[in-house]
Amino acid sequence: SDIHQDVYVLRVRMLAQHLTFRPCLRRPACGLQNLATSVVVARQPIKPCGAPRSSCLELRGPPRHRLMVAHAGRRGRPEEPTPEMPDDDFFLDEDEDYEFDEDEDGEFVEQLDPMSRKLMGIKARDVDEIEEEEEFDEEEDEGVLEEAAEADRDGAAADDVGEPSTSYPEPPERVYRASDLFGEAAVLDAALWLASSYPDVLVTGVQSNPHLVVPGDLFVFHPGLTPEGDLEAISIAVGQGATVVVAPQVKAEEPGLDPAPDPVGLAGILPDEVPLIRVEDTQGMGARLAAAFYDIPSANMVTIGVMGLLGKTTTSWLIRGLLEELGQSVGLMSSIEHAIAEDRLDEDGYLWEPMEEDPSVERESSVPFKLIPYAGKYEQHYKDTIPGLNSQKILAGMRDRGAGVAVMEMGTKSLALGTYDYVDLNVAVVTGLSVRMGVPASEQPEDRADEVRAVAELAMLTLERKLIDPETQVLVINADDPATTELLRRLDNAVPVVTFGMSNSRADVFVESYKNNVWETEVIIRTPTGRLQIITNLLGRHNAYNLVAAVATGIALKVPLQSIVAGIEAVEIPGRSEVIDEGQEFSVVVDAARSPETLASMLDALRRGGARQIFTVFGCSGGDDPAVRPKMGAVAHAKSDYVIVTNENPRMEDPAKVVADVVAGFPDDIINRYSAYAYFPFQDQGRTPLWFEPYLQKAQRDNKRYIMEDRYSAIRAAIGTAGPDDVVLLAGKGDQDWVEHANTDGSILRGWLDDRVEARNALSKLKYLKQIPKFNRDTLPWGSRIETLMETLAVDPGVLSRPGPVDTALD
The missing domain is CATH 3.90.190.20 (Mur ligase, C-terminal domain)
Structure with missing residues (x-):
């Protein structure tokens, strides 16, 4: 090419499932802007406009060949000069031990621990084998390109109507004897009783919403999650085919008295063939049974949990972005959406599809002083307090559809409910427990000190219980947070720790430079494997903490710096800056x-x-x-x-x-x-x-x-x-x-x-x-x-x- 010596147009094999577009964050001064329709491959970083190559419109493909489409960038930018781009040796100044070169895949793989091997899906192979895979017939390639374009068009059409656009394996059908399911969940008294009294009762699903019960479901009644009381909710569930009912234990009206055998009149509702099991904690029991029913889905993925007072949503999305850059299929549980790849999941782990027409589709906007009906849109009913049963179903929905990684936003209220008690964590990311990081001291909520202490204690207890295996687990924690010292003392070196910060220069991952204009933020971050620059639309010091937390998570998982930068810069979080x-x-x-x-x-x-x-x-x-x-x-x-x-x-x-x-x-x-x-x-x-x-x-x-x-x-x-x-x-x-x-x-x-x-x-x-x-x-x-x-x-x-x-x- 006469535009840049390191850029040249090639025929490339494009697989439709890898094509994902994102906009450029740079000003329209890029020398590549006239190549807006050309597919190019860069052996070296493309920086004709001073931007890292991840700032161009990107077609994400297999990590060995990064496909790029140059993009003109945004209009209407202010005229202030862009922050200067560091030299190449500054941008990726990696230690020799962490070099990741095309011809050294095998050497790099040998350095990875079992968790990182599982995450990156890399196996040592001969260079000759790799080169042989890269050879392809020209006519065959044209056919692949044609099929890719057609598949992309079909996917776009599916997106227009809100239908899932990606092909996934069908989730397996699951059937348990009720006694076996309770035995798997280690609820032995119930298992023995069911084995003797109801030996032939089968369970084909678990559900906590009585309106969504289908024949064969075990129904767990959670008071307060639906407007119905015991009688009505259980009646609805049994009427729709529930084969087992789990309900709360009814306390005696006066201390010292035993509860009545049927205090709410369930004898007239439950058929003889439907067993009723009373437990003290239906939330915990629901999560326990769902984990057993779905064979502990978190154990089959690299599971990353993000907790703290602020920044959980943004950090979770950033982590997903850098892992997707590795070519991983990543599932996400967040307060914005539950998703795998580009498709959303509902709160039962199924691919979401609109069940009714959306009246806003043909509208340019709403109207003043009037409500447009809200229909046909993605909704979360358990935004802050998702039950443990549903969290297991969502994780199973990700795992069954091929996800290798699950990133979970772990809300404080959900921690209190025990939502994550039966989730195996590989990486715990703590954004901050004692103060709201990135917020000026004058803005800290003094009148909420008790709440902050309660959140910190809850998180510490959770981490103490979960972080016990130094071979498969790691803690990523904020070095600027005063609570970090106490947490590390309580964990007593149980697992490896990666620290991040903006004030404490001793942090493993440290923000050396942070500046922004009204359009974007630039951070320079020092890591144990080199220094990197990230340019993002996320504004505010609190978001700089989210960025460095995500980078630290990538470092903990030994993700190459190139993938960290490209992945994070590709992320666009709905409604976040x-x-x-x-x-x-x-x-x-x-x-x-x-x-x-x-x-x-x-x-x-x-x-x-x-x-x-x-x-x-x-x-x-x-x-x-x-x-x-x-x-x-x-x-x-x-x-x-x-x-x-x-x-x-x-x-x-x-x-x-x-x-x-x-x-x-x-x-x-x-x-x-x-x-x-x-x-x-x-x-x-x-x-x-x-x-x-x-x-x-x-x-x-x-x-x-x-x-x-x-x-x-x-x-x-x-x-x-x-x-x-x-x-x-x-x-x-x-x-x-x-x-x-x-x-x-x-x-x-x-x-x-x-x-x-x-x-x-x-x-x-x-x-x-x-x-x-x-x-x-x-x-x-x-x-x-x-x-x-x-x-x-x-x-x-x-x-x-x-x-x-x-x-x-x-x-």
Whole structure:
């Protein structure tokens, strides 16, 4: 090629299942941008624009030949210079012992421990054998390319309707005698009783949702997970074919009394052929039985668990990305989705498919002041507290479909439920237990110290129980966390440890340099095997901790540095520092920051990145801790130029009450300035009389603090007002594509609303606003209507508390 001597176009064998696209994170200065339709193979890193080769659009193929497609990059970037790229010897300055060269596969494999061998799926082979595999017939290759293109088209069509696009082996059918299943789970009393009283009862599945029971299922009733009580839930399950029922032990009404043999009248519901087994802990028993039924799925994969106060979701996604770069089939359990490869799994471990039509498919956006029905979309019913039974089913769904690795986000509430008691961990990643890493000390939640200590103790107890085998397990832990010393003391060198950090330079994996602009972050990280540079769209110091935690996990698994960089840079996490770029002159960022700490970290990163003005659009959810709301308001006020408080998910609470709680965090001098007004001006203008509207708007405009309960309108107001080099942060919802309000029947009604969709739609309409002559959009509300009204009224705001003069003036 005449563009770069190290780049040349080749015929390559493309297997359809390896084709995965991702966008470039670099500016449009790349010398390869004219090759946007060419497939190229690089023997050396391609860096004509100063970017690592992983910054180009990539077709992930077998790791021996990395397929690249050059990509023009994003538009609308600010003109600041890109952080300089280190020299080649700095980018991959690996120790000789860890060299990974095409001709030295066998030598590298000999250095791997059993867990790493299993992870990487590498076997020592002769170079001649490898070269022989690479030879292929030209006509045969053309046929392969044609089939790949057709398969890719079919996959894209499947994606359009939400159907799984990947072919997997069929999960095996499983059948147990009930007595054998309880015996496998080491519940011996129940096993012996079933063997003598119900020897022929068979179990073909386990289920905790009575509505999803199919004939042959063992049903485990978990109080509180479904709205039904004992009688109704068990009746539904038996009616749908449950062959065994496990229910909670019923306590005596008075101390010292034995429980009645049938305290809730199950004798009239259960047929004689359906055994009922009472246990004290149905959550734990459900997980135990499911682990036995599915033959402990975590034992057949490399299982990685991520726990801590912050960063679990992001770190889990980053780890998945770097492992997929090795060509591994990776399963993921996270609060965003459960998935294997590109396909989502439901909470029973089956490939997810929409069961009804999606009314939003043909829509460009939602509409103001109205809910679009939420249907045909992926939902998680156990987002924070997934039962152990379901975690085993999801792991089995991954394992049965060929996953070699499972990455699990281990939530605090789920730890307390015992969700992971029967999960074998190979790698435990601890993001931070005693403080929220990456968050300024001034933003640390002092009033939640007891909660933080409880989380730390729970995590330590879990790790003490699980980390016992130095041959197959490793701990990846934050060296900057004060709790690390105590945890390591309690583990007493039970397993190898890899530490990471940003402050403690003695950490094994250490961030030497961290900087960002409003579009992306660059980190330089030192590892035991060399130094590397990562460029990502993830903003904020808290995300730098997530990045280094993922890198440390890769180091613990002996993943080559090239794969770590390429894999992490390829990751795009829905609603996590997600940049919405439609060619505008300013940045729009969607992020799930819904705590004072993460919101502060995001705003600090945007300010440090050179934002001219920051527009923060956020709210708080109904039903969540009300004490957090004023803190969110205080952070947004202190660190933003414009603040628009809006709805997040009001649920059963009055939206005005939630907003008022947030506004209470604004400084007293702003609040008290309007104490004589007839109505408080920092509320949605729809909640005050029409005559008060200009005064409310002026108060909000003077302080650049606005209240718009309708999120649709709030997003468009911020985007329509932003100018060159500004940043609009849409905070709180992140990947959520729904909003929840109270229904008239007392239930919660969910409607479709996606910040990312709304932002793109709003950006597409900017051209129409620009066509309006002499239309002032420098601040809100747009235009000069307020000044005209105020001059007409000429009323002292101090009299607004007294009726009469204002009404006369308006007349």
